[in-house]
Amino acid sequence: MKPKTSDISTIVIINKNQQQAKSLQIKTKHIERLRHYALGVFAVVAALSGLVFYLHSQNKEQEERNKQLQAQIAKLKIAVPAAVANPANTQQGSAQSYIQSIETKLKTINDYLKRRGLKGFAVKSTGGSGNNEAAKLPDSEAYSLYDDYLKHLTSTIAFTPMGYPRISSFTSFFGYRSDPFNSEHAEFHPGIDFQGRRGDEVKCTASGKVVFAGWAGGYGNCVRIQHINNLETLYGHLSKIEVKVGQKVTVGDDIGKVGSTGHSTGTHLHYEVRKDGKPINPVKFLTLNK
Ligand SMILES: [Zn+2]
Structure with missing residues (x-):
């Protein structure tokens, strides 16, 4: 079947060097399609070019920003001290x-x-x-x-004697003093005496072991506690003893009560610190600062 004339388009190709022009007959429908394809391809190419251009410009902007940031970092490095x-x-x-x-x-x-x-x-x-x-x-x-x-x-x-066996003023210091029982005779006082009332608590000044608890002549009721470093503390003239020989005590424990037993002129606590068995001045141990 022959197509209708209106459905056919004639394309005339004219060559400059040839005198005769060539004519080509194509279905109009095909030319329409070709034009759609061409337009489609053109649109795609245009879109891709646009994208490429956009990406390229974006990249440039990013580079520019990076350069600025690096410059800022360089400036900060100079400004900030090394330690920070x-x-x-x-x-x-x-x-x-x-x-x-x-x-x-x-x-x-x-x-x-x-x-x-x-x-x-x-x-x-x-x-x-x-x-x-x-x-x-x-x-x-x-x-x-x-x-x-x-x-x-x-x-x-x-385990080091420290502080006070009871907080009160001292009535007698370590060293020679006149004998309270015979004023013409000088007596060596091997400890310090603390004022007190009968029944006041006596606290041990360091942790250790009780090595004596009982009557000891002039000391009256007496407690001796052994500590490390060959140190010993002695508490005399007690009205009551609260510990037993061999008992382990912790610094601050109540070991007895103030009294006036033994060779004593009044109610007070006699306190000694002994090193290697010899009395030393307990004042050294009352505070850390001396
Ligand atoms: Zn004394």
Whole structure:
């Protein structure tokens, strides 16, 4: 069947060098389709070009922003002090200063103990700049070293006579004094006397073991407690004894009551601190500051 004339389009191709023009007859329908395809392809190409252009410009903007940020970072690096820029350094610095401060305090406590005739302990410098080897100790080792010192210190302090067996004023100090029973005779007073009323509590000044609890001549009712470092405390003229020989006592325990038993002119507590069996001045042990 032959198509209708109106459905056919004629394309005329004219070549400059040839005299005769060529004519081509195509169904109009096909030309329409071709035009749609061409338009479609053109649209896709245009859209892709647009996208490529958009992405390219976006990229440029991003680059520009990156450059600006880098410039800002460079400026900040110059402005910020090195210590802040490196937090690890700062932490190490403050840890070192804490270690030095702890060491100083340990040495102070050590001096208190040494002045009381106690052994104390050797403080190995870990934080000081003077001892480079020790300063290189890993943190955990330095901390365990301090832990050991503090453990030692805690037990030393608990077992070292310290403070008052009762809080009151002293009526008599350690040393020579005139004999209260014979004014022409000088007598050595081996402890200090605390004022008190009959029945007032007497507290032991350090943890230890009771080695004597009973009557002891001039001391009357007397308690003696043994502590570490060859130290002993003695509490005399008691009206009542609250402990037994062999009993372990903790610093602050009530070991007896104030009285006036034995060689005594009035109700008071006689308190002695003995080192290696010899009386020493208990005033040294009343506070840490002397
Ligand atoms: Zn006395």
